[in-house]
Amino acid sequence: EIVLTQSPGTLSLSPGETATLSCRASHRITNTYLAWYQQKLGQPPRLLIYGASSRAAGTPRRFSGSASGTDFTLTIRGLEPEDFAVYFCQQYGGSPPHIFGQGTKLEIK
Amino acid sequence: EVQLVESGGGLVQPGGSLRLSCAASGFSIDDHAIHWVRQSPEMGLEWVAEITWSLSRINFADSVKGRFTVSRDYVQNSLHLQLSSLRPEDTALYYCARDMSQEGLGVLDFWGQGIKVTVSS
Numbered sequence: 001e002i003v004l005t006q007s008p009g010t011l012s013l014s015p016g017e018t019a020t021l022s023c024r025a026s027h028r029i030t031n032t033y034l035a036w037y038q039q040k041l042g043q044p045p046r047l048l049i050y051g052a053s054s055r056a057a058g059t060p061r062r063f064s065g066s067a068s069g070t071d072f073t074l075t076i077r078g079l080e081p082e083d084f085a086v087y088f089c090q091q092y093g094g095s096p097p098h099i100f101g102q103g104t105k106l107e108i109k
Numbered sequence: 110e111v112q113l114v115e116s117g118g119g120l121v122q123p124g125g126s127l128r129l130s131c132a133a134s135g136f137s138i139d140d141h142a143i144h145w146v147r148q149s150p151e152m153g154l155e156w157v158a159e160i161t162w163s164l165s166r167i168n169f170a171d172s173v174k175g176r177f178t179v180s181r182d183y184v185q186n187s188l189h190l191q192l193s194s195l196r197p198e199d200t201a202l203y204y205c206a207r208d209m210s211q212e213g214l215g216v217l218d219f220w221g222q223g224i225k226v227t228v229s230s
Binding site for chain 2: 033035037044047050088092096098
């Protein structure tokens, strides 16, 4: 079973800056089946990115995803106030379970 | 508009049972796999089950296998998650979520607001 390790646990940045969030998989993920979700307090997760780099409908262009081997990155360029939230990565595809990372909290500095 | 609404949560004693429901609107559950995901401070986000009606496929996480079951309401475009032999570690906010695909790839593009389940004596 794959383990997804997200880093950092908390990232403190100011609006306008660029956030770089990492998700490392313990094993290679088939077909880069890796998704990113954003969760704000009191709300369910919201799909941002799937297939490591494809933006979901409604995801702003400042959000981008990339992959290199077992390392996946979510980059948010020009942080907006509404971007401060918790971000989760998720492995999907193939046989379940569909594993989630433990999350990175992006907070205002 | 796609919507998922969970209901049926509450407080139950260890060993007890509870039935959660997920009412879908704006799409047919024939056309998309549906997942249950739970969230707790201790375990974070944990995938629980996936249901793909078109493939007659239902899968459960090992942590709930043999204790949770799924059924469908054909009239109401909804499904139910039956929770049995509940344990304190099943305490969580339970979400139902729509899969982008019919086949159940696991990309969850719409989520309900969640329903709280508390297992405690």
